[in-house]
Amino acid sequence: MMLRVREADGYAPIRDYAIVGDGRTAALIGLDGSVDWLCLPDFDSPSVLGRLLDAGKGGRLELTPVEPFQVTRRYRSGSNVLETTFETASGSARVSDAMTLLGTRLGPARELVRRVEGLSGTIRVRVVFEPRFDYGRRAARIAGGGSRFVASHRADAVSLSVWGAARTEVENGRVVGELVVAAGETAALSIGAAHAEPLVFSGRDEALDRLEATDRFWREWSATGTYEGPWQKAVVRSALTLKLLVYAPSGAIVAAPTSSLPEEIGGTRNWDYRYAWVRDACWTTAALLRLGYHDEVDAFFWWLMHTTRLTQPRLGVLYRVNGDPNVSEVTLDQLSGYRASRPVRIGNGARNQLQLDVYGSLLHAVWLYVDAGHAVSRDTAKEAAKIADWVVENWQRADAGIWETRSPPTHYTQSKAMCWVALDRACALADRGAIPDRSARWRTAADEIRSFVEERAFDEELGYVRAPALRESDASLLTLALLDWSSGADPRLITTVDGVRRQLARGPLVDRYRGQDGLEGDEGAFLTCSFWLVDALARTGRHGEAAELMDELVSLANDVGLYSEELDPASGAFLGNFPQALSHLALVNAAVSLAASESRP
Amino acid sequence: MTLWGALAGGLVGTVLLSTTVRLAQEIGVTRMDIPLLLGTAFTENRSRANLIGYGVHFVNGLVFSLVYAGVFEATGRAGWLFGAGLGLVHGLFAGGVLVNVLLPALHPRMGTSWTDASATPLLEPPGFLLLNYGRHTVLVTLLGHVAYGTIVGAFAAGL
Numbered sequence: 001m002m003l004r005v006r007e008a009d010g011y012a013p014i015r016d017y018a019i020v021g022d023g024r025t026a027a028l029i030g031l032d033g034s035v036d037w038l039c040l041p042d043f044d045s046p047s048v049l050g051r052l053l054d055a056g057k058g059g060r061l062e063l064t065p066v067e068p069f070q071v072t073r074r075y076r077s078g079s080n081v082l083e084t085t086f087e088t089a090s091g092s093a094r095v096s097d098a099m100t101l102l103g104t105r106l107g108p109a110r111e112l113v114r115r116v117e118g119l120s121g122t123i124r125v126r127v128v129f130e131p132r133f134d135y136g137r138r139a140a141r142i143a144g145g146g147s148r149f150v151a152s153h154r155a156d157a158v159s160l161s162v163w164g165a166a167r168t169e170v171e172n173g174r175v176v177g178e179l180v181v182a183a184g185e186t187a188a189l190s191i192g193a194a195h196a197e198p199l200v201f202s203g204r205d206e207a208l209d210r211l212e213a214t215d216r217f218w219r220e221w222s223a224t225g226t227y228e229g230p231w232q233k234a235v236v237r238s239a240l241t242l243k244l245l246v247y248a249p250s251g252a253i254v255a256a257p258t259s260s261l262p263e264e265i266g267g268t269r270n271w272d273y274r275y276a277w278v279r280d281a282c283w284t285t286a287a288l289l290r291l292g293y294h295d296e297v298d299a300f301f302w303w304l305m306h307t308t309r310l311t312q313p314r315l316g317v318l319y320r321v322n323g324d325p326n327v328s329e330v331t332l333d334q335l336s337g338y339r340a341s342r343p344v345r346i347g348n349g350a351r352n353q354l355q356l357d358v359y360g361s362l363l364h365a366v367w368l369y370v371d372a373g374h375a376v377s378r379d380t381a382k383e384a385a386k387i388a389d390w391v392v393e394n395w396q397r398a399d400a401g402i403w404e405t406r407s408p409p410t411h412y413t414q415s416k417a418m419c420w421v422a423l424d425r426a427c428a429l430a431d432r433g434a435i436p437d438r439s440a441r442w443r444t445a446a447d448e449i450r451s452f453v454e455e456r457a458f459d460e461e462l463g464y465v466r467a468p469a470l471r472e473s474d475a476s477l478l479t480l481a482l483l484d485w486s487s488g489a490d491p492r493l494i495t496t497v498d499g500v501r502r503q504l505a506r507g508p509l510v511d512r513y514r515g516q517d518g519l520e521g522d523e524g525a526f527l528t529c530s531f532w533l534v535d536a537l538a539r540t541g542r543h544g545e546a547a548e549l550m551d552e553l554v555s556l557a558n559d560v561g562l563y564s565e566e567l568d569p570a571s572g573a574f575l576g577n578f579p580q581a582l583s584h585l586a587l588v589n590a591a592v593s594l595a596a597s598e599s600r601p
Numbered sequence: 602m603t604l605w606g607a608l609a610g611g612l613v614g615t616v617l618l619s620t621t622v623r624l625a626q627e628i629g630v631t632r633m634d635i636p637l638l639l640g641t642a643f644t645e646n647r648s649r650a651n652l653i654g655y656g657v658h659f660v661n662g663l664v665f666s667l668v669y670a671g672v673f674e675a676t677g678r679a680g681w682l683f684g685a686g687l688g689l690v691h692g693l694f695a696g697g698v699l700v701n702v703l704l705p706a707l708h709p710r711m712g713t714s715w716t717d718a719s720a721t722p723l724l725e726p727p728g729f730l731l732l733n734y735g736r737h738t739v740l741v742t743l744l745g746h747v748a749y750g751t752i753v754g755a756f757a758a759g760l
């Protein structure tokens with residue numbers, strides 16, 4: 001049981017949000033029942049409900065008890081349908097939320113359904129619908145009355161249908177109303193959206209039927225997963241969350257559905273994560289294969305290889321979910337930012353960086369895909385070989401590294417190691433006959449890279465260091481243990497894992513690095529690094545320590561099993577974009593590694 | 602105006618259109634891949650899809666040349682300039698409707714704007730004017746179709 005938490009400034013802790021989605025976009029719903037984030041029609045479209053980034057004029061859909069209340073919340077088992085139960089002095093009610101999946105029947109192009117069931121007594125629930133198009137820039141023109149309202153702006157329109165309201169009316173550019181729900185009664189509301197097409201309105205029964213059909217889909221989908229092992233509940237919740245972050249029309253996975261949730265409250269490290277990063281390709285492919293979701297792997301792999309074609313053999317750092325590599329970064333000065341964390345950015349400037357690690361990630365993904373028994377076409381095989389050739393010619397260059405630092409490029413050790421991974425996997429693929437064989441050339445370059453790392457980037461105390469010129473620990477070097485740089489018994493690898501833990505861990509939480517990165521301010525501990533540490537410990541023969549750490553990390557999720565990008569070790573507050581795909585991917589991969597190490601004699 | 606001329610123009614025009622798009626792919630201007638898009642409607646195997654896709658594209662090229670011939674017949678005029686104009690309209694129709702709306706609706710392995718989490722299509726949808734496949738795709742497509750129309754018009758008029 002939790003008490004309502006929303007600060008006087010109008011913002012809720014990031015930890016208090018849950019996500020619902022439909023494979024095109026997602027909504028974040030606070031513990032008090034307010035939908036504070038929804039971009040329409042797609043993840044990377046402008047927000048229509050954006051209170052998350054501006055409590056005053058961002059836009060919201062409140063469905064909150066009028067009286068003081070207590071609240072509990074959960075996802076239905078194996079499902080992405082959210083259930084929030086409010087209890088007040090006069091009564092209690094359960095709100096079920098889902099973005100519905102349409103099937104073949106005519107329905108709204110995007111739909112959020114919220115069902116309110118009275119459980120005891122009588123409860124009064126306030127409804128406030130305040131859409132603000134174009135990231136809060138445009139107050140909506142609202143038409144309609146009674147139980148149906150339409151707000152529109154240029155080619156976009158959003159409808160609100162309310163069933164069972166005591167009263168609803170338009171007031172100062174918003175719809176306000178109150179639901180009075182007695183035990184045994186059901187009220188509901190639905191948000192429908194259309195872009196460049198007519199709105200399709202929901203009927204009450206159809207909307208509620210779709211909510212239940214959506215629940216059935218999620219249960220059936222989660223039941224097709226094959227993972228059985230420790231931390232099962234956390235793994236299944238991660239799988240369901242990752243599926244929500246898949247942009248279904250293309251198969252791409254967004255890093256997170258939000259933009260500019262800060263890495264430091266009040267700070268400037270606020271980035272837009274509503275795009276797909278090539279860096280995540282190997283972790284995505286590994287996790288989906290390990291969970292048994294082969295259709296999703298196929299869709300993702302086809303998207304990855306088709307999308308990167310425009311720039312191959314050079315790879316972009318990130319792409320829009322529709323495949324567009326143009327993701328220019330701009331600031332939105334009209335938004336005050338989450339708890340005054342400015343600027344709010346859309347687009348992502350990292351797209352212009354050189355990041356050598358992405359080549360290792362992509363070729364490792366190709367290797368995993370082929371190793372799992374999937375065939376690649378002749379075109380894809382040729383493309384993979386050309387990418388390996390590009391690595392041979394370019395691994396000596398300085399880059400921005402996996403962490404996308406905005407300081408001058410340098411020779412990051414992890415980038416070099418990932419170039420080695422790229423060439424090593426290319427050799428393995430050629431050995432399988434999966435891609436054209438130029439392995440003599442690739443192996444020679446791979447050996448040179450290994451010599452570079454071993455001779456110039458190793459320290460007896462710290463293990464592998466951030467860069468030859470930066471003699472400090474970097475948690476990204478844990479990936480060397482995860483990507484078979486050497487065997488788990490390699491003393492240098494063990495020294496590195498221990499060095500990262502000693503230098504960068506704060507309790508169970510691990511910082512990315514402590515040195516300079518060309519940006520002002522500080523940040524929280526990076527959750528992915530904590531899960532990588534679990535994975536690395538498991539792979540270097542320390543199963544007990546790994547399992548203990550995993551237990552601690554799993555307990556740090558929010559009440560519905562979700563993780564953001566970062567955590568403040570002092571307060572436990574979530575920081576950064578939410579929910580974060582990479583955190584959940586790392587959780588899944590760590591759990592599977594632990595299960596594997598447990599079964600080893 | 603000759604029907605055989607239009608058909609011959611359709612064949613040569615399709616060769617030119619296919620080559621233009623492929624060339625644009627090779628130099629990194631677009632991810633538009635006509636044989637892959639058409640062929641994967643029939644098979645998931647990319648190599649086989651390319652073969653089938655080229656076949657379907659050539660059949661389409663011949664069918665459209667008959668439509669052009671019908672327009673030439675109805676208006677009583679043909680020629681490279683008129684053909685080029687028809688090619689421009691054809692290109693806009695292809696990017697705006699045929700490949701943007703109709704192909705995703707019929708294609709069993711392509712996403713659409715209404716594809717949701719219950720489906721896992723293998724091919725991303727092209728988007729309006731095929732812009733999802735690169736910003737210059739629209740130019741390549743229009744150029745290819747204007748060239749196609751020019752050739753069909755010229756051949757139909759007996760050069």
